[in-house]
Amino acid sequence: xxxxxxxxxxxxxxxxxxxxxxxxxxxxxxxxxxxxxxxxxxxxxxxxxxxxxxxxxxxxxxxxxxxxxxxxxxxxxxxxxxxxxxxxxxxxxxxxxxxxxxxxxxxxxxxxxxxxxxxxxxxxxxxxxxxxxxxxxxxxxxxxxxxxxxxxxxxxxxxxxxxxxxxxxxxxxxxxxxxxxxxxxxxxxxxxxxxxxxxxxxxxxxxxxxxxxxxxxxxxxxxxxxxxxxxxxxxxxxxxxxxxxxxxxxxxxxxxxxxxxxxxxxxxxxxxxxxxxxxxxxxxxxxxxxxxxxxxxxxxxxxxxxxxxxxxxxxxxxxxxxxxxxxxx
Amino acid sequence: xxxxxxxxxxxxxxxxxxxxxxxxxxxxxxxxxxxxxxxxxxxxxxxxxxxxxxxxxxxxxxxxxxxxxxxxxxxxxxxxxxxxxxxxxxxxxxxxxxxxxxxxxxxxxxxxxxxxxxxxxxxxxxxxxxxxxxxxxxxxxxxxxxxxxxxxxxxxxxxxxxxxxxxxxxxxxxxxxxxxxxxxxxxxxxxxxxxxxxxxxxxxxxxxxxxxxxxxxxxxxxxxxxxxxxxxxxxxxxxxxxxxxxxxxxxxxxxxxxxxxxxxxxxxxxxxxxxxxxxxxxxxxxxxxxxxxxxxxxxxxxxxxxxxxxxxxxxxxxxxxxxxxxxxxxxxxxxxxxxxxxxxxxxx
Numbered sequence: 001x002x003x004x005x006x007x008x009x010x011x012x013x014x015x016x017x018x019x020x021x022x023x024x025x026x027x028x029x030x031x032x033x034x035x036x037x038x039x040x041x042x043x044x045x046x047x048x049x050x051x052x053x054x055x056x057x058x059x060x061x062x063x064x065x066x067x068x069x070x071x072x073x074x075x076x077x078x079x080x081x082x083x084x085x086x087x088x089x090x091x092x093x094x095x096x097x098x099x100x101x102x103x104x105x106x107x108x109x110x111x112x113x114x115x116x117x118x119x120x121x122x123x124x125x126x127x128x129x130x131x132x133x134x135x136x137x138x139x140x141x142x143x144x145x146x147x148x149x150x151x152x153x154x155x156x157x158x159x160x161x162x163x164x165x166x167x168x169x170x171x172x173x174x175x176x177x178x179x180x181x182x183x184x185x186x187x188x189x190x191x192x193x194x195x196x197x198x199x200x201x202x203x204x205x206x207x208x209x210x211x212x213x214x215x216x217x218x219x220x221x222x223x224x225x226x227x228x229x230x231x232x233x234x235x236x237x238x239x240x241x242x243x244x245x246x247x248x249x250x251x252x253x254x255x256x257x258x259x260x261x262x263x264x265x266x267x268x269x270x271x272x273x274x275x276x277x278x279x280x281x282x283x284x285x286x287x288x289x290x291x292x293x294x295x296x297x298x299x300x301x302x303x304x305x306x307x308x309x310x311x312x313x314x315x316x317x318x319x320x321x322x323x324x325x326x327x328x329x
Numbered sequence: 330x331x332x333x334x335x336x337x338x339x340x341x342x343x344x345x346x347x348x349x350x351x352x353x354x355x356x357x358x359x360x361x362x363x364x365x366x367x368x369x370x371x372x373x374x375x376x377x378x379x380x381x382x383x384x385x386x387x388x389x390x391x392x393x394x395x396x397x398x399x400x401x402x403x404x405x406x407x408x409x410x411x412x413x414x415x416x417x418x419x420x421x422x423x424x425x426x427x428x429x430x431x432x433x434x435x436x437x438x439x440x441x442x443x444x445x446x447x448x449x450x451x452x453x454x455x456x457x458x459x460x461x462x463x464x465x466x467x468x469x470x471x472x473x474x475x476x477x478x479x480x481x482x483x484x485x486x487x488x489x490x491x492x493x494x495x496x497x498x499x500x501x502x503x504x505x506x507x508x509x510x511x512x513x514x515x516x517x518x519x520x521x522x523x524x525x526x527x528x529x530x531x532x533x534x535x536x537x538x539x540x541x542x543x544x545x546x547x548x549x550x551x552x553x554x555x556x557x558x559x560x561x562x563x564x565x566x567x568x569x570x571x572x573x574x575x576x577x578x579x580x581x582x583x584x585x586x587x588x589x590x591x592x593x594x595x596x597x598x599x600x601x602x603x604x605x606x607x608x609x610x611x612x613x614x615x616x617x618x619x620x621x622x623x624x625x626x627x628x629x630x631x632x633x634x635x636x637x638x639x640x641x642x643x644x645x646x647x648x649x650x651x652x653x654x655x656x657x658x659x660x661x662x663x664x665x666x667x668x669x670x671x672x673x674x675x676x677x
Contacts, residue, residue, distance in 0.1 A: 086668040090513060093661065100517055107671045173548050190485065193534050275534025276491050277527070279674050287674075291493060292667040293389045 017055030019265075020048070062299035075300035082107035085297065108284065108301065115281040116308075118195070119263035122202040123210075126259045127252070129203070130210035134251075137211075138218035149215070152208050164201055164272050171197055171273065193275035201269040206262060210255040217251025218244070257316055261309055281305060355599035356381045358391060359406045360586065363455070365619035372606050378599050395420055399593040403600040409444040409585045410656040412451050417658065422592045423449040428601040431608035434628045438647065442585060444655050451587035452604055453625035455617070457556040458645060458653060459495060459582045462541075462563075465571040467550045475503035475577045478551060479526050488543065488552035489523075491535035493670035494656060495582070496523060499553055502579050509657045513665060520669035524676040535674070541565075544572060555584075557622035560642050564621075574642045576649050583653035585625070 066072045078084045083105030087097035133152075137145045155163060170176045171191040178188045191197060221244065229239040267282025279287070285305070288298035361384045369380045383402075385391040388411040395402055395415070407415060415421050426432055432452050445451045463472050469482065478487055478499065490496050498508040500519035510516055526532055533549050534540075540552050541562040547570050554562070559574040566572045588607065590600045606612055610628025617624040617633065623643045624630055630637055630644070638644050659666065 082671060083668060085664050089661070089664045095513060100513055105668065105672070107668075107675045111675060172543075172546070174546055271491075271536075272539075276536060276674070277532065277534060284671075287671075290387065290389070291670075293663075294667075 013051060013055055017052045020052045059299045059302050062295050063303045064300075066296060072296075075297045076304075078297045079108050079300055079304055081105050082109075085294075111279055111284045112281050112304070112308075114278070115264050115266070118199060118202065118266070118280065119260050121199055122206060122263045123256055123260045125199070125203050126207050126210040127256065130207055130255065131214055131252070134211050134214035134218055134248075137215050138221075140223060152211055156208055160205055161268065163205065164269055167197075167201055167204065168192065168272055192273060193277055195270075195274060195278045197273040198266075198270045198278060198280075201273040202263055202266055205269070206259045209258040209262070213254035213258065214248060214251040217248040217254075221247050253316055257313065260312065264309065265305060353596055353599055354379045354381050354403075355596055355603050356383070356401060356403045357603065358383050358385060358394070358402045358404070360384065361386050363406065363586075363620060365615045368607070368612055368615055371612070372603060375606075376602060378602065380603070392420075395591055399591075400595055401593075402591050403594040403596045404603055405589050405591060406454055406586050407589060408656070409442065409587070410658045412587050412589060413444040413658040414660065415589065416445065416450055420592055421450045421589050422594065422597065424452065424590060424604070425601060428598075429605045429608065431605050431610075431628075434608055434610060434613070434626045436625050436627060436630075438650060439585065439625045442655065444585070444657065445587070451589045452608065453585045454588050454607065455557075455620060455622040456583065456585040456625055457622045457643075458576050458649070459490075459498070459553065459555055459584075460559065460574055460576040462544055462552045462554045462559040462572055462574050464544070464547065464550050465573045466569070472551070472573075472575055473578050475499055475579050478553070479503065479522060479531065481529065481531070483550050484529070484531050485533055486550040487526075487531050487533055488540045488549045488554075489526075489532050489535050490540075490553050491537050493666045494659075495553070496535070496673070497666055497670065498582050498656075502577070502581060505579070508582050508654050509659065511659065511662045513662075516662070516665050516669055520673055523673045527673065527676050545570070556642050556645075557620065560621050560640075563642070576645060576653065578652075580652040580654065582656060583650055584656065 063075055064071055064073070066074060074084065074088070081104045083097075086105075090097045090100075133148070136142055137148045137152075139145060168175070172178070173188065173190065173192070175191075177191060182188055225247070226239050226243050229243045230236070234242065265282045266280050267286055270276070270278050270280050270283055281301070285298055285301050288294050288301060292298075355378055357380055359382070363384075364382075369382060372378070373380055385394070388408050391405065391407060392411060392415065395405060396418070412421075424432075429452065435453055439453045439456065441448045442451075442453070461472055461475070461477070467486075477483065478489075490499075494508075497516065497519045500522045501508055501510050501515065504515070504518055504522065506512070506515045506519070510519075534543075536543070540549075540554060541558045543549060544552050544554075544562045545565045545567070554574070556574060556576075559572070563572045563574065588604050590597050590604075594600055607616065608626060610626060610632050613624055613626035613629035614632045617626075617629055617637075621643075624633075624637075641649075
């Protein structure tokens with residue numbers, strides 16, 4: 001057991017399990033109506049055991065053991081002090097860590113804080129842009145509504161990696177945008193290799209997850225309610241604030257959940273659009289597993305991430321106890 | 330019905346054409362995109378040995394798999410420091426050089442490399458250097474030092490390698506230390522240099538595989554790169570972008586990917602036959618021209634002639650090579666490199 005290691009696909013399976021677990025929690029929060037015992041559920045049950053339960057148990061196992069397979073909390077100390085493992089090794093080599101002037105290493109905590117901040121920004125922008133868009137699309141007077149819905153869905157037929165790489169050819173120094181800028185006599189701009197580009201990539205990829213739950217909540221609202229409000233003398237503004245908006249809140253909460261979760265765990269986008277200059281928590285976990293070849297610390301970091309997501313979901317559940325923010329996605 | 334019947338017949342014929350499995354198999358574990366596919370079919374045709382070909386992208390992953398699947402792989406292609414590690418873990422068996430007559434083709438300076446001190450376990454397959462690829466039209470002076478990567482002159486135009494050993498190795502070399510330094514103070518000094526380089530806004534991006542295409546597209550002026558990738562970029566670059574590769578005067582890293590046989594290999598004889606086949610000058614030439622890295626094979630170099638020998642990127646002078654170091658296994662200080670690299674990646 002101590003030397004139990006897995007090929008790279010197993011890491012991907014574990015990441016998939018993580019995502020699956022998050023999705024499962026999200027689903028159970030939204031449709032909290034008990035488990036139906038049915039034969040049809042067995043294939044999915046098997047799938048869950050293989051790709052969710054087992055990987056989760058493995059992450060737990062690695063997070064609380066060292067390379068020799070003994071129980072330890074060192075991996076969590078390494079999360080708090082990213083120099084912890086290094087200092088331990090220096091002492092083992094007979095050197096004094098103090099000579100390097102090493103205070104607490106803040107890399108891991110900083111990366112987590114940065115990821116949470118980026119996820120917050122991404123969610124806020126998605127909400128700010130997505131709510132009006134959903135409002136337009138759900139408006140029965142607006143003839144192009146259903147066309148807009150399709151326009152939002154079409155890009156999602158393409159793989160997310162491809163869509164992100166496509167942004168690269170737009171934003172590069174010699175990319176499309178800069179070529180157009182210089183053709184009309186404007187100076188070129190550095191659009192890529194910074195955290196704004198990463199944020200742009202995140203908003204672009206996750207915006208539909210905000211728009212559709214809100215659109216659903218708005219579209220299934222009975223139009224008579226706002227008509228009644230207007231008949232009773234409320235202005236369109238007041239109708240929106242007192243009737244339409246409160247009734248769409250479950251959709252908003254669902255949207256926030258579905259954008260925030262993948263945002264916090266974002267990886268790959270910082271590498272492609274940020275040029276590897278800014279690392280998010282997902283990248284840190286990947287680097288710890290693959291390049292640093294430290295599955296134990298990597299698992300501890302993953303576990304901390306999962307607990308954070310679980311906590312934020314519990315919070316949301318308090319806000320939306322009925323779990324009404326259903327969506328079709 | 331007729332369609333189905335003909336399909337079945339075609340399948341039957343196809344199966345009967347497969348080489349007889351009586352000669353057995355050789356299970357090969359090589360880097361991604363690191364052999365001319367034609368070579369495999371030539372070997373199968375000639376010997377009747379079936380090649381079961383698998384690929385990896387990281388030495389670390391490869392070692393995990395070899396450790397965990399004893400008795401599975403017959404022939405593996407690790408890099409220098411990985412060979413050293415595998416020797417120390419007793420994962421390899423000595424090569425019977427009598428059965429690999431073509432190993433005599435190996436270049437003299439690679440006959441006795443320090444990662445395989447007794448020259449018992451490995452035969453070189455490909456090699457190369459790490460250096461700077463630059464756009465000669467956009468630099469102000471000839472580039473010959475790593476120092477140019479740390480000066481303000483090319484602010485925001487430098488691509489670095491996104492890999493702890495390679496990036497820290499560059500800084501270590503510039504500071505006059507060994508790429509294999511185990512001295513914490515030296516590694517810290519190298520990391521501090523990289524952090525300052527990043528904070529000064531000199532680095533455009535940390536990347537690995539993407540950089541060569543970016544340089545072809547004129548996205549940067551300087552890039553730290555492996556010689557083979559550099560040669561690819563030079564070959565692909567359009568008019569107006571004059572890419573040039575140099576190994577800086579402070580010295581650099583020279584690397585070798587070798588061929589080794591795991592101690593537990595089930596078909597070592599077949600592995601030896603395949604190694605000998607790959608060391609044949611004509612075959613080594615095919616692979617070299619396909620992969621575009623440097624060949625360690627005298628016969629292949631002779632066959633490739635002037636075009637290869639005059640290319641200093643692929644065929645640097647002995648002086649340049651002697652100025653470079655192999656990476657050595659650094660298991661006991663790996664956590665230092667990884668931790669300091671984390672600080673570089675997260676410096677703001």
